[in-house]
Amino acid sequence: MTDLPTVTAFDWVPDFAKGLVRDLRVRWAFEEVGLPYATETFGAASPRPEGYVQWQPFEQVPAFRDGELELFETGAILLYVAEKHGSLLPEEEQARWQAIAWLFAGLNSVEPACTRYFAYAVFNAGKDWAAGAKEAVEPLVRQKLKRVSDALGERDWLAGEFSIADIMMVTVLNGLKSSSFVAEFPNLAAYHARGTGRPAYKRALDAQLADFDGPAPAPQGA
Ligand SMILES: N[C@@H](CCC(=O)N[C@@H](CS)C(=O)NCC(=O)O)C(=O)O
Secondary structure, eight states, rough: OOOEEEEEEOOOOOOGTTTTTTHHHOOOOOOHTTOEEEEEEOOSOOOTTTHHHHSTTTTOOOOETTTTTTEEEEHHHHHHHHHHHOSOOOSSSHHHHHHHHHHHHHHIIHHHHHHHHIIIITTTTTTTTTTHHHHHHHHHHHHHHHHHHHHTTTTTSTBOOOHHHHHHHHHHHHHHTTTSGGSSSHHHHHHHHHHHHHHHHHHHHHHHHHHSSSSSOOTOOO
């Protein structure tokens, strides 16, 4: 047990999932504000620690604890970190709410299309129904990216200054890493590179990769 804010994470994932596990968002926020955090890890395919469902109702990662306070959902955790540390959200009211709107847009308007694409193109690749489903979702992914690209325009960040909205959107776009969708929109590709080029992002990713020190699950049927 530690006094540090704590994030749950996996101790092993297959290569295709590296850089995609959502505790990266929380790690990145802590790296941006320059504060230490701890991780509690377990196997993605293992039974969850006892009582975990009371902490994270869907038994997913990340869950988050800071002292007595327990939270789940990356959007809520990012808002908590920003509010608690008075950072990663603009001060000015319109820009602040714009950032919060984009945080939700990342989660609710863009991520579902990206997740579906990933499910068809990567996770279920090879299944007889997946190719058709992948083709069917591609226009939706393009439409969402075009809308983000148009709204972003020539700005560096979604709400003017770097914020939790960008932590969300950049990591949502990570979910398309197996495709070339983002490259179709040069300002979005530059935005994604700007986000993933931040030293705090690199530290967060390195820390996540270093936590993948657990055993790969035994092959099914073994
Ligand atoms: N909406 C949740 C999604 C969390 C989520 O999908 N976590 C994935 C890892 S990135 C997970 O734990 N998957 C394993 C499972 O569902 O059992 C959030 O943003 O926190």
